[in-house]
Amino acid sequence: MTRRTFARLASLLAAAAMVAVACTSGGNSTSTTAGASPSISGQTITVLLPPWANVPKDILQTFTDQTGVNVDLQVTGWDAIRNKVAIAGAANTPLADVTEFDWSWTGQFGRAGWYLPLQDKLAPGVIDGLQNNGAFTVDDNQYAVCYSNDFRISANNTKMFSDAGIDTAPTTFDELTADLQQIKDAGVAENPLTMPLSATEGTATLWYLLTLAYGGQLFDENFQPAFTSPDSGGYQALQFMVDAVDKGFVTPGAVSLTDTQSDNRYTSGSAAVTLSGGPDEMVVANDPSQSKIVGDGAFMLVPGVDGPGATFGLPEGLGVMSTSEHPDAAMAFLNWWEQQDTQLALQKSIGLLPCSTAAVQTLVDQGKLVGGDTINQQLQHVAPLFPQGAPPWYTDFSTKAAALINAAASGDMSVQDALNQLASEAQTLQSEA
């Protein structure tokens, strides 16, 4: 480490300490011997992942058996990983060989040069066989490969619908509104829809989803805001969210609800519809220890204007840091993870929905994916939130979006004012970038 590098690292650490950021960390490690690939055999790679990707030791062992590479798996919070990557990346010091790489980091971390482009290093065919993977590409460089096929999908409570005399799930916003009113009028649920409206990321995510579902986009190809006109998807989406509060479809307390708390209203049987669930929604809904609606929950396609609407992926990927001391072994780890057998084993043990199209189809064919048919249908409506690649200022924009949506839903601002202010913020961020 050079003096300059050390000084930069120490500076960043000092700054980090001054803003008093608490990071949690924990971890486990796996190491064995055995080797298959002479050039990398015996190396140990450090892998930094969030808790939901805490790969069991016996599955990691299969990688070691195949390659002879040992894995030091460190598990820590998603936010903490982001902060650690940013500090290590800016200081150009090694942190880990492979790390979590969220789709929203692509613009920031990819452009900063903190991760290796992967397109020429992955095994042939790996990228082509993956869904939801385009979100990791910017400037024609692929900075990560998808390991968690997360996307937004809606869900309803079939019993509550049935109790209100409704036997089919809505596919348009008009049908959804009529159904919610019918459920409310029938006294089945006082607030039949649940959505997060607090100033947190889940709120912005819901708005993005509804924007796409209304047929809109957040930005044009030059990153100019496309959500301020009343006939735009973004405007209609926010108007729908505010109207849902005004009409009593959503509890007024939703302005304090995060996405997890909002989902709890669905699984507790208080609400009949949740719009922006994840593909693991039914795992929770059918778990008696976490849910009061076991057997009543079902996926439904995200509603749209004339039929099912578009949704978007929030895939999480694996990236190889530019400072990796064992880049070949790290690449071998990515190739191993993307094997169908590995993905199926991970889905079975820790519930990660595979990114491999073939693996998803296998799960659906074998009936091992709850709501698999609807998931498969919804996957055909997945569109990228940023077709041109996520901008470096995405995280900042998203934070502002959540705060302004919260203000509109709380009645502190009109829909137009909130969106105008957000557009202004986006233009400022774009000009600064």
Place this chain on the structure above:
Amino acid sequence: MGSPLFLVIVALVFIPLLLGLRLSMQKYSYGIPGGFIGLQNYVSVLRDPATLTAAVHTAGYMIVAVVLELVLGVCFALALNEPFRGRGMVMAALILPWALPSVVSSILWLRIFNPDNGLLNTVLLRAHILAEPKVWFSSRGWAIVFIALVHSWGVVPLITLIIMAGLQGIEDQIYDAAAVEGASAWQQFRYLTAPLLRPALAVALTTGTVIAIAIFDEIYVLTGYQLNTFSLMMQAYQTTFTKLQFGKGAAFAYLVTLATGLFAIGYVWSLRRSEQ
């Protein structure tokens, strides 16, 4: 000068401070360094309208929290300074909120303030004080008061201990003499306890102010990035870790440190002046 302790302090305090100061004069855009820019980061922070808004919110937290902490701290300290049965148990219970990490206590309070099924709404609805559930954090004024309340809940034990230490430094003979002279309990407090407690109060005031200015966890847990509750430290965090503007974030942190230092100096100066 060459003692190991001095070297440790230099290594862990002064060197990082100097490196941080240098960092605060460098440009970073989304994590990419851009060279030395003098005091531009400081100017940028001070000119940002969001800084003023965050400063107003932080001042609100500080005023409510410090007043609450001092009033309750003095009351608890006076009560606990007298011997009574179960005093040890009460002391232990009082310390508990201070021992809890602020994130944990904030999550507990979040359940109390939950608009749908929180304890506060449930009790008030059953007592017919409220006609319908209230969203406690929707208005700026009340949100600041409630967040300051949650913050104070954790800090009051510390303030109580500081003031108790001050009380125990006052000799009993002074009160005995005052009692002989016919001073009432209030007169004893007004003319003996309060003046002699000034050093402890100054320490408590400074501590409470410093902790209140650094408020972060409670806001993050209770209201997230809600526009009407944003504090200075949240703004510093966002600048540093969301925008990855490390230089500007460091400048922000130094300005907050400077403001905190000015408060502390002000308290000490007023204490010395009153003693003279």
